[in-house]
Amino acid sequence: MIRVQDDPFDPGAELNTFLARNPNSGGVANFIGQVRDFNSPDIDNIKSSPSLPKEMISSLELEHYPGMTEKELRRICDDAKSRWPLDDMIVIHRYGVMTPGDPIVLVCTAATHRGDAFAACEFVMDWLKTHAPFWKREHSSTGASWVEAKAVDDDRSARWNRSATESKNK
Amino acid sequence: MATTVLYFAWIKERIGTGEEHIEFSNDVSTVADAIGVLKQMSPQHADALHDMTRVRVAVDQTHVSFNASIKNAREIAFFPPVTGG
Numbered sequence: 705m706i707r708v709q710d711d712p713f714d715p716g717a718e719l720n721t722f723l724a725r726n727p728n729s730g731g732v733a734n735f736i737g738q739v740r741d742f743n744s745p746d747i748d749n750i751k752s753s754p755s756l757p758k759e760m761i762s763s764l765e766l767e768h769y770p771g772m773t774e775k776e777l778r779r780i781c782d783d784a785k786s787r788w789p790l791d792d793m794i795v796i797h798r799y800g801v802m803t804p805g806d807p808i809v810l811v812c813t814a815a816t817h818r819g820d821a822f823a824a825c826e827f828v829m830d831w832l833k834t835h836a837p838f839w840k841r842e843h844s845s846t847g848a849s850w851v852e853a854k855a856v857d858d859d860r861s862a863r864w865n866r867s868a869t870e871s872k873n874k
Numbered sequence: 875m876a877t878t879v880l881y882f883a884w885i886k887e888r889i890g891t892g893e894e895h896i897e898f899s900n901d902v903s904t905v906a907d908a909i910g911v912l913k914q915m916s917p918q919h920a921d922a923l924h925d926m927t928r929v930r931v932a933v934d935q936t937h938v939s940f941n942a943s944i945k946n947a948r949e950i951a952f953f954p955p956v957t958g959g
Binding site for chain 1: 880882883884932935936937951953954955956957958959
């Protein structure tokens with residue numbers, strides 16, 4: 705199930721509904737993405753320059769491409785289902801204006817065993833970050849700025865291609 | 875038949891609109907050809923689309939590369955690398 709919505713959602717309530725719907729799945733994994741309270745351009749530099757000042761975020765605005773967003777999320781879920789034996793999965797993603805601490809995204813995967821549930825959940829998040837048409841704009845005391853895509857997200861997404869090729873070659 | 879051209883995020887801001895309907899001539903057959911036409915439309919278009927390493931494209935709501943065909947395309951979208959999740 706895929707939901708792309710302006711309205712806030714309650715990850716706990718969504719997870720309970722998901723669990724109730726899949727009582728026979730031995731392993732259920734989930735990931736929740738929340739709005740951070742400091743801006744992201746510094747994140748890649750934090751390790752090298754821990755003293756770099758962090759800018760506080762007052763709100764986060766998420767734009768998306770209605771129609772393509774849902775199609776792309778469905779393609780990613782179908783891909784996950786073809787890679788791992790899953791009983792069920794949900795992806796909920798918000799758009800619009802959010803404040804720090806608000807849930808942005810929830811992914812739940814249910815399988816017989818935890819390995820498949822963990823892997824599918826991580827795969828869906830990595831591919832969503834690099835393929836689903838969403839764009840973040842951060843608002844702070846100094847104004848608004850569009851968030852730049854990060855190379856680390858491309859790397860995380862690409863490793864699933866590598867592992868797919870490797871398993872085919874076995 | 876006019877093709878719907880969509881822009882998102884900072885590309886939309888720089889061009890000043892999120893949607894245009896454009897009649898491409900028959901010799902415009904790829905995304906790269908279409909970008910060439912769009913860049914001629916205004917200084918804002920030229921500015922928004924000048925650095926193609928910062929632009930991604932979808933044809934009929936599917937990610938494609940710049941050499942993809944736009945023949946029979948109903949919708950072409952230009953946007954920065956995505957930053958959801």
